[in-house]
Amino acid sequence: xxxxxxxxxxxxxxxxxxxxSVADRYGPEFASSSQSQNGPVIxxxxxxxxxxYFLQFSSVTAKDWxxxxxxxxxxxxxxxxxxxxxxxxxxxxxxYDFRMIDExxxxxxxxxxxxxxxxxxxFTIEDYSHNYNDN
Numbered sequence: 303x304x305x306x307x308x309x310x311x312x313x314x315x316x317x318x319x320x321x322x323s324v325a326d327r328y329g330p331e332f333a334s335s336s337q338s339q340n341g342p343v344i345x346x347x348x349x350x351x352x353x354x355y356f357l358q359f360s361s362v363t364a365k366d367w368x369x370x371x372x373x374x375x376x377x378x379x380x381x382x383x384x385x386x387x388x389x390x391x392x393x394x395x396x397x398y399d400f401r402m403i404d405e406x407x408x409x410x411x412x413x414x415x416x417x418x419x420x421x422x423x424x425f426t427i428e429d430y431s432h433n434y435n436d437n
Contacts, residue, residue, distance in 0.1 A: 341388025341395075342419035346378075349426045352404035354378040359400045361390075362414050367401055378402070383422070392417060400425075407434040 348354050355377050358367035371386055378384050388398075400412040402425050410429040 341390050342392060342417075343385055343387050344417060344420070345383045345385050345422040346400065346402075347383040347422055347424045348378045348380055348402065349424055350402070350404060350408075350410055350429070351380055351427060352406065352408065353380060354402040354404045354410075354425075356403040357384060357401075359398050361395045362397045362399055363395075364399075367399075377405075388417070392419065401431075402429075403434055408432075409434050 346357060346359075355372070357371045357378060358369070359371065360366065360368045372378060372384065388395075396417050398415050398417055400415060400423055402410045404410070409431045410425045411431040412423060412425070412429055415423060
């Protein structure tokens with residue numbers, strides 16, 4: 303718990319001092335992933351009312367969530383979208399699970415989402431699952 307609180311304080315200081323990626327938070331309407339992948343582009347939009355610090359997704363058959371797609375220096379502000387490319391074509395994998403974790407440790411999940419090219423996956427308060435610190 304102390305480690306999570308310390309990380310939160312550290313990230314807050316970085317945000318307040320402008321060390322985090324300001325363009326991704328406040329600049330263009332959409333931040334983008336720079337990963338080179340083969341699948342279609344999708345958009346994940348944060349309408350939870352909170353700033354999210356972690357964004358993960360994986361195929362429904364995967365055993366874990368995978369890497370944080372925002373990276374270490376970006377956050378996804380409320381009302382903003384994040385564009386990224388899926389790792390595989392839809393003909394190979396078209397169902398994914400999505401998870402966002404906000405600044406308070408609240409987890410939002412969407413499971414078994416059937417994807418299509420250029421889909422916009424919108425997270426809202428209705429997608430709240432649990433608090434990460436309660437595990």
